[in-house]
Amino acid sequence: MGSALLSQWIDGPEAITVVDPAGSEVPEGVSLVADRAEIADRRFDCIVAAVKPQLIDDILADYAGNLAPGGYVLSIAAGYSAVRLSKLMGDAPVIRTMPNLPAAIGRGVSGICPGPHATSAHTGHAENFMRRAGSTITVDSEDKLDRVTAVAGSGPGYVFEIARAYAEAAMAQGFDEDEARDMVLGTIGGAIAMASEPSAASLEDLRNSVTSKGGTTAAGLAALNGDGGLSTRLHDTLQAAYDRAVELR
Ligand SMILES: NC(=O)C1=CN([C@@H]2O[C@H](COP(=O)(O)OP(=O)(O)OC[C@H]3O[C@@H](n4cnc5c(N)ncnc54)[C@H](O)[C@@H]3O)[C@@H](O)[C@H]2O)C=CC1
């Protein structure tokens, strides 16, 4: 996820240094170091925590001394609370964010939640930073950010899985893999673009506008969600993701 954001951040004026022991590739103009020791005496206005939440306890405390006076920590980690991260880093100002993967093409949706000691200047900076990667929603509690995580952070995973299953079903109708992928992504993309038009009708009305009485869509929709099974499944999906975020706090 860090690389996806980085791809959108590089056009800005900031000097960016990435620490990654795995030596991931970084875009031109970004410094890469494999070991924090190489930057031990340097100070940064913003430290981005982009490791797995389960690794934060072991990794981030070492960076407390790398924060410049007035700087802040921007976390993208799911669940791991800003309060806990601030304490871990010597009462540093922390802003928690929750981006999603389409940030890689500037189409992300990012939640932002100011944490302990964060000033309005820190929040403004984080909002500008995340807006470079797509749209943002600022929330006033960590619990809400964990719910943004369930809806949007994990959301591309649900969408890719739905598209995959949809394409698999198209193949069962006799289309080859490329045909199925093209038709399914074209249909999803077209429908979403139409629903995203400023003057678009409600999602319910749009659905109804496809559904002729006694026709094919009505037959398909009855199988898809006639018993409310899809609605229940999606409700359970978001709840399970939220519950996991709570466990990671
Ligand atoms: N994958 C996604 O769609 C999203 C992920 N996130 C959050 O982003 C964070 C990273 O997740 P992913 O990108 O999926 O995982 P990832 O495994 O792809 O990336 C983690 C990176 O951390 C690096 N790393 C490991 N140990 C390190 C250390 N000691 N110092 C510096 N870097 C180290 C790894 O080499 C790797 O490049 C997690 O906290 C996750 O909750 C948030 C929103 C969406």
Ligand SMILES: O=C(O)[C@@H]1CCC=N1
């Ligand atoms: O699966 C995860 O935990 C991360 C956070 C949101 C999306 N990927």
